[in-house]
Amino acid sequence: MRTFAGFALAGLAAAVPGTVTAEVLTVEGVYAARQSGAVEVREIAVERFGGDVGEELAIALADRLEAVRLDREPYFTILAGQARRYGYSTGETAARDYGAATMRGTASGEILDIRDGTKKRTRCVRRDERKKCVEEKVEVYRCRKLAVRFDPSVRLIAREGGTLYAADDTLTRTQRYCDDDKSEPSANAMMQEMVDEFAVRVRYDLAPEYRRENVRIMESRKGLEREDAASFKDAVRLTKTDQAGACGQFEALLAANPDHGSLLFNAGLCAEREDRLEDAIPLYERTLAGSNGRDYARAGLDRVTSRLRAERQLDRRYPPDSPVEAAN
Known part of the structure; x- marks a missing residue:
């Protein structure tokens, strides 16, 4: 698989603010062309x-x-x-x-x-000394x-x-x-x-398209014991200053709470953030099977599957034995 440092889109890439203010994780990567029939065309x-x-x-x-x-x-x-x-x-x-x-x-x-009919507009043509309208006129415009x-x-x-x-x-x-x-x-x-x-x-x-975007984490602590709920709250807060550290805490909490919806999704988002796309898929799928966070998980699966498709497209475009690769 060939990897790339960046994919510029002349102003079409999603912009990311310099300062993150919400509880989010930043994900970036190359997303697939919507059709694959012309991926070899240069x-x-x-x-x-x-x-x-x-x-x-x-x-x-x-x-x-x-x-x-x-x-x-x-x-x-x-x-x-x-x-x-x-x-x-x-x-x-x-x-x-x-x-x-x-x-x-x-x-x-x-x-x-x-022609498309007319439009009526009522305007005041005379007011009294108290500025109250005492006479109106209806104007008709074609x-x-x-x-x-x-x-x-x-x-x-x-x-x-x-x-x-x-x-x-x-x-x-x-x-x-x-x-x-x-x-x-x-x-x-x-x-x-x-x-x-x-x-x-x-x-x-x-x-393909390069995107860098901030994706909201799930913040519900419902179902966690008090100590784990406090650790979860700390991890959420940590996303603003140390996303890698926050991910470490989410993943540690998931080990102790393997069916918790917020932890499943957040761990999947962490895997996506770290380009562990294959690891993210089952975490998103398990989130999708639960009662909460389905929209979050569905969007995550869409992103990850598109990025995996982009990898396959770029492998087709740049095979090791292609004439261009040999020329380089």
Whole structure:
């Protein structure tokens, strides 16, 4: 298994405050791409997209994919504007061609600006000497609805042929505005928002994600003897200054209370924090089987299984006998 020091996401990674104020443990790692069909792809030639919104989508996709970094190195090499002509070769060229693919697509948009009834607003037109309204006027304003639709379609094609990844969608945005509004909505801005949303989806489908986040521990001491409950309270307090020390106490308490829900979850979170992912799974599963903390445990299992999947994806991407590994 290949390990990595960090996975930068050009501002998309979850941020963690410098000072931890809640009862939490910090976990970090690389989480899996949502789809595994293209994990070996390292170089993507982005063709000119068809459709009236195709150029905007191609640019957004190239920008999002080019921004992904692994160990401060680009995760993808992006060739924009035209597809390269792939050929089989040896040596340095073979290493460069390893994992190459072409991205093709089309994107169309539709904008409708239609009547959408009226809006009434009552305002005071005369007040007495005590500032009390004595005469009101009902004003009626005509309204319209701006509806924007975006239909993207993307394919990632392997060098040797065959579809590695496919994504199709229909996105819509609507906004109502009336004659009394200070400004009208922008169809271009609404379209760009959907273009960006779809590009982000493709980015997370194709590449893993690094996250560093603070996860709340479980704090219920119910069911513990008085001495163990006091030790548990000390461990909870210790999470703010010494997370490793807190984990040591949680795990010691679990040995004496093997079925306690909070201790099972907290010990699982400690194992996850220390990258002992396989150890975390049964602890989360046992928490899930209990009556408390199911949402906590389910989220923990999701994180751990995603990280294990990411390890398998990266092993596929960087096998020891790959041309790129040999070139390095």
